[in-house]
Amino acid sequence: MLSDSVSKYIVEHSEEAFELLKELAAIPAPSNHEEKRAEFIKAWLEKQGAKGVFIDEALNVVYPIGCTDDNPLIVAMAHQDVVFPDTTPLPVKIEGDKIMAPGIGDDTANLVALMMVMKYVAETNALPSDGNGVLLVANSGEEGLGNLKGSRNICKVYGSRIKEFFSLDGGSDFLTNKAVGSKRYKVTVETEGGHSYGAFGNRNAIAYLSSMINTFYNMKVPQTGKTTYNVGLISGGTSVNTIAQKAEMLYEYRSDEAADLAIMEKQFNAVIDSYKAMLIKVTVETVGERPCSGEVDQAKLTALTEKAQAIVNTYTNSIPEPKPGSTDCNIPLSLGIPSVCLGCYIGKGAHTYEEWLSISSLKPGYSIAFDMVLSYFKG
Numbered sequence: 001m002l003s004d005s006v007s008k009y010i011v012e013h014s015e016e017a018f019e020l021l022k023e024l025a026a027i028p029a030p031s032n033h034e035e036k037r038a039e040f041i042k043a044w045l046e047k048q049g050a051k052g053v054f055i056d057e058a059l060n061v062v063y064p065i066g067c068t069d070d071n072p073l074i075v076a077m078a079h080q081d082v083v084f085p086d087t088t089p090l091p092v093k094i095e096g097d098k099i100m101a102p103g104i105g106d107d108t109a110n111l112v113a114l115m116m117v118m119k120y121v122a123e124t125n126a127l128p129s130d131g132n133g134v135l136l137v138a139n140s141g142e143e144g145l146g147n148l149k150g151s152r153n154i155c156k157v158y159g160s161r162i163k164e165f166f167s168l169d170g171g172s173d174f175l176t177n178k179a180v181g182s183k184r185y186k187v188t189v190e191t192e193g194g195h196s197y198g199a200f201g202n203r204n205a206i207a208y209l210s211s212m213i214n215t216f217y218n219m220k221v222p223q224t225g226k227t228t229y230n231v232g233l234i235s236g237g238t239s240v241n242t243i244a245q246k247a248e249m250l251y252e253y254r255s256d257e258a259a260d261l262a263i264m265e266k267q268f269n270a271v272i273d274s275y276k277a278m279l280i281k282v283t284v285e286t287v288g289e290r291p292c293s294g295e296v297d298q299a300k301l302t303a304l305t306e307k308a309q310a311i312v313n314t315y316t317n318s319i320p321e322p323k324p325g326s327t328d329c330n331i332p333l334s335l336g337i338p339s340v341c342l343g344c345y346i347g348k349g350a351h352t353y354e355e356w357l358s359i360s361s362l363k364p365g366y367s368i369a370f371d372m373v374l375s376y377f378k379g
Contacts, residue, residue: 001314001371002325002374003366003370003379004198006120006242006374007096007367010116010230010362010363010366010367010370013119014362014363015117015168015172015270016116017113017116017312017362017366018359018362019313020044020110020112020115020116021099021104021109021112021362022092022099022300023120023283024037024040024041024103024108024111024112025035025090025092025099025103025104025108026089026090026091026092026101027040027089027119028046028082028084028086028087028088028089029080029081029082029103029148030082030084030085030086030087030089030129031066031081031083031140031141031142031143031144031147032080032081032140032141032145032146032194033087034059034080034081034334035059035079035138036060036106037056037080037138038055038060038061038080038138038140040328041061041111041115041138042054042055042061044115044116045061045063045118045119045122047118047190047257048118048122048123049067049123050063050118050121050122050297051122051145051300052064054346056157056349057139057151057153058139058140058149058150058152058153059080059137059140059141059149060077060150060154061080061133061137061155062136062137062138062139062154063118063121063136063137064133064134064135064136065121065126065127065128065133065134065135065136066128066133066134066239066254066359067133067134067135067338068133069134070141070161071131071132071133071161072131072132072133072135072161072162072163073132073134073135073158073161073162073163073165074128074132074134074135074162074165075135075137075154075162075164075165075166076114076117076134076136076165076167076168076372076373077108077110077114077135077136077137077138077139077150077154077166077167077168077198077328078111078137078138078139078167078168078169079138079139079140079141079142079143079150079167079169079328080107080108080111080112080138080139080140080141080150081107081140081141081143081146081163082102082103082106082108082143083102083106083143083144083335083351084102084103084147084269084315084353086102088092089354090102090103092104092332094359097358097359097360097361098357098358098359099356099357100354100355101355102348102352102353102355103113103355104129104355104356104357105171105345105347105349105350105355105356105357106169106170106350106351107113107142107168107169107170109118109344109345109347109357109362109365110169110170110343110344110345110365110369111138111167111168111193112166112239112372113309113344113362113365113366113368113369114138114168114369114373115138115367116366116369116371117136117372118136118376120370120374121136121373121377122293123230125375126288126378127377127378128375128376128377128378129362129377129378129379130165131193132376133223133358134373134376134377135154136222136373137154137207138180138206139151139154139167139328142169142327142328144288145288145290145351146158147285147287147289147290148328148330148331149168150291150328151328151329151330151331151332152331154331155331155335155337159335162332162337163337163338163339164300164304164337164338164339164340165332165337165339166304166308166327166329166339166340166342166356166376167246167327167328167339167341167342167371168341168342168343168344168369169327169328169341169342169343169345170316170325170341170342170343170350171344171345171346171357171366172312172316172318172342172343172344172345172346172361172364172365173318173320173343173346174320174321174323174325174341174342175308175309175320175321175322175323175338175340175341175342176322176323176324176325176327176340176341176342177254177281177301177304177305177322177329177333177340178258178293178322178323178324178325178333178340179290179291179292179293179324179325179326179327179333179334180226180253180254180255180256180259180290180292180324180325180326180330181255181258181261181288181290181291181292181330181334182248182250182252182253182254182255182288183252183253183261183264183265183286183287183288183289183290184251184286184287184289184325185250185252185268185284185286185287186248186249186253186284186285186287187209187211187212187246187248187249187251187282187283187284188246188247188248188282188283188285188292188341189205189212189236189246189275189280189282190205190245190246190280190281190282190283191203191204191205191208191243191244191245191246191280191281192243192245192329193205193238193242193243193244193245193246194242194245194350195241195243196240196241196242196243197241197243199243200243200295202243203243203280204243204244205236205237205245205246205247206236206237206244206247208247208275208277208278208280209234209236209247209248209249212252212271212275213231213234213249215271215274216231216251216268216271217229218256219267221253221297222255222257222259222260222263222264224257224259224260224357225255225256225257225259225260225263225324226255226256226324227253227254227255227256227257227264228253228351229251229253229254230251230252230256231249231250231358232250232251232252233249233250234247234248234249234250235247235249235324238247238347244338246314248378249323251268252288253265253291254326255260256292256324256378257292258291258292258293261292262373269324270281272284284313284357287360289332290326290330291330291331291334291336292330292334293330294333294334294335294336295336296333296336296338296339297336297338300338301334301338301340303320303338304338304340305340307375308340308372309322311342311368311371311372312342312368313373314367315365315367315368316364316368316370320342324338327341329341330340333349333365341370342372344362344364344365344366344368344369345357345358345362346358346361347361
């Protein structure tokens with residue numbers, strides 16, 4: 001439970017936080033191109049008095065507090081990137097209790113909540129408890145083909161020093177402590193093609209790619225956990241009167257069980273090999289890979305999960321049920337690090353240009369973020 005002074009701080013700075021949300025939401029941040037947001041966040045934090053802030057090679061903005069060369073670390077992060085490819089300012093609208101913008105909730109609102117905690121920590125010179133260090137991270141690459149590059153880099157650099165890890169992502173009804181793994185591919189089919197009349201009978205890359213997609217969609221998925229697949233993008237061909245020489249797709253499969261993910265990989269390779277056997281040129285490029293959970297100490301994971309649930313319940317009067325998910329926590333969970341992902345707002349329409357959140361849900365959301373992060377600091 002937050003102290004009266006921290007609760008007062010949240011109220012007194014809520015308007016500042018809302019202005020920050022509007023400003024940050026307009027800054028484009030497609031995965032792998034978060035430079036503008038990263039530079040803005042670093043400059044903003046330094047203006048608040050944060051010391052030692054840096055942008056790492058993965059475009060994470062990292063604010064280390066109380067970190068020595070070898071002490072145990074707590075990592076808290078919220079991601080900068082949004083799913084949209086826009087490189088020009090994103091539209092932000094307000095209607096009544098709704099603020100609308102692409103990525104406003106996923107994950108800009110959570111990021112702002114974390115940034116306000118960073119501001120508080122910098123202003124009060126707060127120090128972590130129990131000899132731990134804390135890394136507060138505005139991370140990159142959570143969405144799509146970002147392939148969790150920000151989370152990966154933090155875990156690569158700090159590795160076994162990380163004691164606990166949590167990310168702020170999604171709404172306050174969202175909580176995940178089990179990783180949904182996935183593999184994502186770019187599959188390219190090439191044939192001889194030719195003129196639609198003069199070379200009629202030559203093989204059409206679009207036709208073979210379509211047949212391959214149909215094969216994928218007729219496969220039975222494993223039933224141990226939840227397993228899914230999807231073709232999300234297709235392209236190819238030259239013109240209406242050209243037999244297509246080239247066609248490609250983006251394909252993924254997911255599962256919350258590593259064994260089922262392995263079965264899907266075996267099926268995928270069998271389909272690809274069957275088309276190669278027809279002397280069709282098929283090229284496969286792996287464009288994303290997210291691991292399932294590894295061997296995590298269940299007692300520690302349960303304790304962290306219940307802590308997060310209790311904090312959310314304190315400020316929303318509801319307890320989010322843990323569900324498997326694909327989040328920044330995939331990487332630490334795969335390494336056996338107790339990790340949980342929780343959110344700080346109420347809204348709808350994630351991954352659409354019409355995404356919105358309830359403005360009145362922001363203050364309780366700030367309290368969730370403050371309580372979660374400050375639980376690792378001296379009281």
